[in-house]
Amino acid sequence: MISTLLSRAGGPTDGDRTPRLLYGADYNPEQWPRTVWEEDVRLMREAGVNLVSVGIFSWARIQPAEDSWDFTWLDEVMDLLHEGGIGVDLATATASPPPWLTTAHPEILPVTAGGETVWPGARQHWRPTSPVFRRHALRLVRQMATRYADHPALVAWHVNNELGCHNVYDYSDDAARAFRSWLRARYTTLETLNRAWGTAFWSQRYTDWEQILPPRLAASHPNPTQQLDFKRFSSDALREHLRAEREILREITPDIPVTTNFMVMGGTKGMNYPDWADEIDFVSNDHYVQPGPQDRDELSFSANLTSGISGGRPWFLMEHSTSAVNWQPVNVAKRPGELARDSLLHVAHGADAVCFFQWRQSAAGAEKYHSAMVPHAGADSDLFRSVSELGAALKRLAPIAGSEREPAPVGILYDWESWWAGEQDSHPTSLLDYRQEALDWYTALLSLGIRADLVTTRSDLHRHRMLIAPVLHLVPADLAKTLTRYAEQGGHLVTTYFSGIVDENDHVWLGGYPGALRDLLGIRIEEFGPLLAGETTELDDGTTGSLWTDRITVTVPETDVLSRYRTGMHAGRPAVTRRVTGNGSATYVSTRLGVQGLASLLLRLLEPAGVESELPTAARGSVETIVRRSAEARFVFLVNRTDEAVTVPGLSGGVLLGTTNEDGTVALGPRGVAVLRQPTA
Template structure:
């Protein structure tokens, strides 16, 4: 895998802000004029202004339109589009047009197509039909990227570069020959010698010892379980390979347009595990994210909040862009339900509340053909006499009124540790149970904190944990020494740290830390587990003790745990094979405390435990609110002004006891109580 470096003359301070020519918050979506005749494009200009749109992503899937035959370029429609949008006062996130290679390219060079682990070739006919590691595809993609930069780099409508699109969305793991060759190069760079690889992978087991890097393959379909560290390293390599592809295209843009910021739309959700987005952050001039709620999930607004906080975490607390979400139904879920009244506004302003400085959709005008024709858009098939269109205009007005929050930040005293390598490793095969899903535990703890109004920062194990009074470490199965020491040091400084089951078990090479579980956290927690006792499907146990306010139910997991002197047992198993053994423990550490939860508590028990942790740590919500009313605060750099977002996800009106201020969406003065109607959003500006 070829690695480029940032152009030596590149000056990051010369990159202008992506929203330099936009007043307030960004609003818009993907715009695909190539799908429509000119009279529709002309109508779009009027409706875009009516909706209050000020930024659009353009040319994402336009390669085959720009270059219908190799070397034959048609820029007329895109020239006209850029000029028209500029005249309308709309800025453009211009794509590199590389998200889908044209059919002539894959017909001429089928070797660039990606493969599955069983050898199946993923053919032309959808999108992302390319291997990011294939040198020939890279050559073509870089050429198209350079053409875009040379033609539009100085266009006044250009706000930023949108590199490719949702990189790795459909092909997070490619097992082609090109990927195999790049994997071997990556391994040689990581380990230096084949002996070090053999040691890290434990290849003495099952006679897997390699004589040379040339013998190594990706983890293809095999007769039995593939080497787990081989699988883990292929996950790492694949994330790096996708990032390397982004860097290559970005650096081409930087060489030609060093003043223009670059980004690509990530997918920082609780279901997208293919890329370690924390490792991507430094290469993005602004973090951009795509997010779609799952209609069947009754708590989809809680998952949205987690994903927004994860985007802010990747951005290091800086404001970020919501590059895509949906006005209503999507087309790719089993049952694509339309959004409920007010849900579009609530979804959008949840993202803004949690740090987004732009709200964008897929897409502007709903397609009449193609695989996504039933995916909702800002302008639906039925036109402007529709609820969706009225919601589009209403949101544009709301974002205009909220323009002053731009650039402000969210702060928190609670941290939730999220780690992609731990996610990959925790869900490998040949484990104590195949029912464990890393993000299930992350989501459960996040939901318990969300329900208590606690704002959470998502951070990695190696992040700076100073300033956090409560640190939650869910199922951190894989952790290196530095990460484990960082967590322990936070407790020593005075934080309340809670670690859950199947954490600290292996090192960065997926090798078990010997001496008893939870390995890396054994001394911090003052516990030693000799054996796991996973529960069978449908099986549960009863847990009793003050940690769960008397009695609670647990499932999935149990451990045969012993406690050291000074470790308090705060809940025990009351039945089952572990009856009488510790389930939840607590230990004083320095000025803080370290809790261990050795089972998966169901909602009531987890909520009770989180209540104790919140009380102990002194972390309090911004405002006490009824259940289902979400409250988040963004702070201005001056430290005096802040904006309190209150989002009512219930069917009942709520009244919040708040400081005096001005409610921005209605313009009303507030003196003591903020009224939030059922299903509505209110944003209160306050000044210290």
């Protein structure tokens, strides 16, 4: 469906409707006087912009009172953009309710677990389950869709904005009623719910549905399955709001694709995006770099995961930053080359649209120090020149539009429910970081020059010769069978500590850990051995473990011990095991090895899986390679992960972006990107 949007973008001054990469930003003309708008369109064309998102936070301007509407300004903006050849991704404007609505109906405001009201003054101050908010929001959506259904600038609908960013968990009475309805649909009877929640513990048995509440502030740890179900419910409640807006848009504008912007980045975990992906016509994502030793690897990881959620199909980068943001403790400006590298990394992983927050940097408001395509310094600035250079590069990359991600030899399984359940309270350690463990495996593979895909349980796992499933804590019986079948049919599974421990109800698989995966792995663990903060253990292969250890007993003779603990309470016992099963294998890693330790281990695991780097030896670790493929060509992205110049020899293909030396090697400057076009085999 994104190909439809690609071909629709443009206007009367841009008659070429062939697919191209889209480029633009959130555009907020209501922040600026009318005299600025025409200059905006002129500068957009200069920068190569062909798409903007409009109306995201415009509810109060569009509807200044309950029975008053003002579309005059938005009509003019839509017309100006169309005349300038710029398509519009039009938001439904429901993200932040206006003051008149919250004053008249304070019952739409969210409530925290401790019973505090979340008051207006920022954004997203609404309950996902409020029938009052839903009624007013859908009225606005219908007005927007009816007015702009036939406007030639309209190329896509943008539902709400970053659903759940600030209001994913609401503990209000509205939420309590909706939670009970959700539980009735899931369990049908109270007896089934009581079994699933293990309410025999702590005298929690329910005898009436009205007794059930969200996991509000309690005297001790709330019921863990209640917590897990509330996470599921909260994600579903936001998805239901997405559906409600989408249905009106499809009713009135059936030919206009609908999307909403996910936030696959950092610690954002409240929304189960794989469950949401089928609700929209194409996946969109927002991403912002967070400084740290793995900052650009995390960017690549998140873009890769977005592609996995999208099923490998092209997606839309709805927001990222040209330079500094405003919401981190210290907001560092991007260095030369990082604006382009960050953007093109997303393109490499499947983004067919590259957009920023926002077009013109705000002069007032909470995000006035957040960078934009046009900074406070104006168009006569290094930043705007970099923005325009990126626009020109994206035009050269037009042949990539519509191509899909080529499967990598290694898959990393990322599962939201394991993330939720594995990091709940009352566990062996509170130091576990699900996302960091997955990111460490990803970075270790990058350091070896190995391509890897982030995949979900909905993906075709058999497309990958090796499948890494770190901290796969929650494993229903069906998933255990899928993983067993994967290994027996020739796949090489790698999993880690605290995996296979509980079922979908957060009940422990009995008989010894790792429960659901115990027979596949050929091991048994009677008791966990978490480590204190700062405590480490040495392995006999020279690597160092932290966070966790296990007292492993090998139960299947064919299970090999790849390394043992050299120090600590489990000294002499297995630390890493590998069992050959069928035509494949299953490996267990019982401690957190960190990036260097994982890279060392992977060197031993990749060879039997038949996986090797496609890069020449000299470029491995310095260069990330990503491949997109169309019916006509294979597009190989080479991304310099370092701050030094790198030369990559031995690769074939014409150069779409970048430079080559006289000897045919690809030259990558510091933080540079090159793209090769190769014929398909």
